[in-house]
Amino acid sequence: MYEKLQPVAEDPILALMARYRCDTHPNKLDLGIGVYKDEQGKTPIMQAVSSAERLLLAHETSKSYIGPAGSEGFNRLMAQLVFGGDHTVIREQRVVSAQTPGGCGALRIGAELLASCSPTGRIWVSDPTWANHRPLLAGAGLEIREYPYYDAEQRTIRFSEMIDTLNRAEAGDIVLLHGCCHNPTGADLEPAQWRALAELIERRGLMPFVDIAYQGLGEGLDEDAYGVRYLADYLPEMMVATSCSKNFGLYRERTGALFLIGRTASQTERAGGQLFSRIRSHYSMPPAHGGAVVETILDDPRLNALWMSELNAMRERIRYLRHQLVDRLEHAGVAGDFRHIRHQRGMFSFLGIAREQVVALRKQYSIYLVDSGRFNLAGLSNRSVDYFVDALAQTVG
Numbered sequence: 001m002y003e004k005l006q007p008v009a010e011d012p013i014l015a016l017m018a019r020y021r022c023d024t025h026p027n028k029l030d031l032g033i034g035v036y037k038d039e040q041g042k043t044p045i046m047q048a049v050s051s052a053e054r055l056l057l058a059h060e061t062s063k064s065y066i067g068p069a070g071s072e073g074f075n076r077l078m079a080q081l082v083f084g085g086d087h088t089v090i091r092e093q094r095v096v097s098a099q100t101p102g103g104c105g106a107l108r109i110g111a112e113l114l115a116s117c118s119p120t121g122r123i124w125v126s127d128p129t130w131a132n133h134r135p136l137l138a139g140a141g142l143e144i145r146e147y148p149y150y151d152a153e154q155r156t157i158r159f160s161e162m163i164d165t166l167n168r169a170e171a172g173d174i175v176l177l178h179g180c181c182h183n184p185t186g187a188d189l190e191p192a193q194w195r196a197l198a199e200l201i202e203r204r205g206l207m208p209f210v211d212i213a214y215q216g217l218g219e220g221l222d223e224d225a226y227g228v229r230y231l232a233d234y235l236p237e238m239m240v241a242t243s244c245s246k247n248f249g250l251y252r253e254r255t256g257a258l259f260l261i262g263r264t265a266s267q268t269e270r271a272g273g274q275l276f277s278r279i280r281s282h283y284s285m286p287p288a289h290g291g292a293v294v295e296t297i298l299d300d301p302r303l304n305a306l307w308m309s310e311l312n313a314m315r316e317r318i319r320y321l322r323h324q325l326v327d328r329l330e331h332a333g334v335a336g337d338f339r340h341i342r343h344q345r346g347m348f349s350f351l352g353i354a355r356e357q358v359v360a361l362r363k364q365y366s367i368y369l370v371d372s373g374r375f376n377l378a379g380l381s382n383r384s385v386d387y388f389v390d391a392l393a394q395t396v397g
């Protein structure tokens with residue numbers, strides 16, 4: 001049976017991680033994989049998470065099944081986090097929430113449902129987008145199309161080309177949008193651009209699918225949710241996938257949520273029934289632990305405040321590193337324009353260097369970034385910034 005199967009092409013980011021682990025250079029730097037790291041290069045468990053886990057261990061009384069939708073409390077609190085407590089869609093009961101196995105689980109199960117109801121079965125994604133979007137969405141049967149997004153020369157968003165392309169999309173097409181901290185570019189839409197996009201989506205009869213995997217890591221929890229909240233207010237229907245991997249540091253616990261917004265409460269409820277039935281036939285129900293941790297934190301004012309202060313510190317560290325890096329690059333006179341890195345958001349930006357230079361950084365300095373030149377700001381530290389800048393000065397000139 002299996003002899004027909006071909007070897008799978010190596011995943012570039014996982015391959016990079018494997019090479020990094022084997023590297024013995026004392027100053028080696030991992031700027032590839034998208035996880036948050038602290039000044040010591042560690043990805044620690046957040047204190048709010050550890051405290052919530054201790055509470056759960058002391059008080060949890062059952063490991064019985066939780067059902068396809070996951071925990072009702074988690075779903076309610078997550079909807080409040082993403083949309084804001086008094087959002088119209090919550091008041092009008094036009095949102096159905098499902099706890100999912102990470103943001104990936106939310107994207108895949110959302111795509112499964114959309115593939116069964118979109119008349120065109122087509123989804124538009126940004127060029128470029130996160131590498132896993134394609135397999136997740138195409139695996140559900142959606143046909144993938146691209147809209148222009150990032151201008152690598154100008155280091156800005158190609159907004160008018162994006163609008164022109166989406167103006168040619170057909171009614172019923174789905175549009176995937178990054179809620180904040182665009183992966184891989186770090187270039188986010190401004191409020192006025194979200195508003196123009198909402199108008200276009202309504203006029204063309206498109207269906208928005210927002211992936212917001214980094215809420216709180218850009219400008220702040222509310223600021224980062226501007227786009228998703230605006231679209232939810234303006235449009236009758238949408239789908240939203242979120243993740244607790246980054247903002248709660250729960251990566252391996254596979255914790256996320258999917259929100260389905262419908263035109264009316266009864267239509268939303270009916271669509272929700274279909275969603276839960278898809279979940280039942282895919283993975284039956286989500287893992288409980290990560291969701292229980294998040295619910296415990298969001299439901300407890302003391303833990304909530306602790307979590308927010310830890311999240312603020314993560315966000316501020318990334319923003320500080322953005323400025324430090326560009327200041328030092330400019331000070332060292334490294335050739336190139338790096339100013340975009342200062343104001344972009346989230347963990348990623350493109351350095352804007354050639355592929356050969358990325359390879360040279362890896363071979364000569366043991367600095368690992370993705371071939372496209374995307375790098376994770378959180379992989380830097382106050383100490384390693386100088387090493388990185390020196391290596392760039394030698395490599396780029």
Ligand code: PMP
Nearest residue numbers: 034102103104130183213243245
């Ligand atoms: N969307 C984007 C844009 C991401 O970068 C990620 C994680 N890298 C995810 C979704 C999903 O992450 P997870 O499944 O680990 O929650």
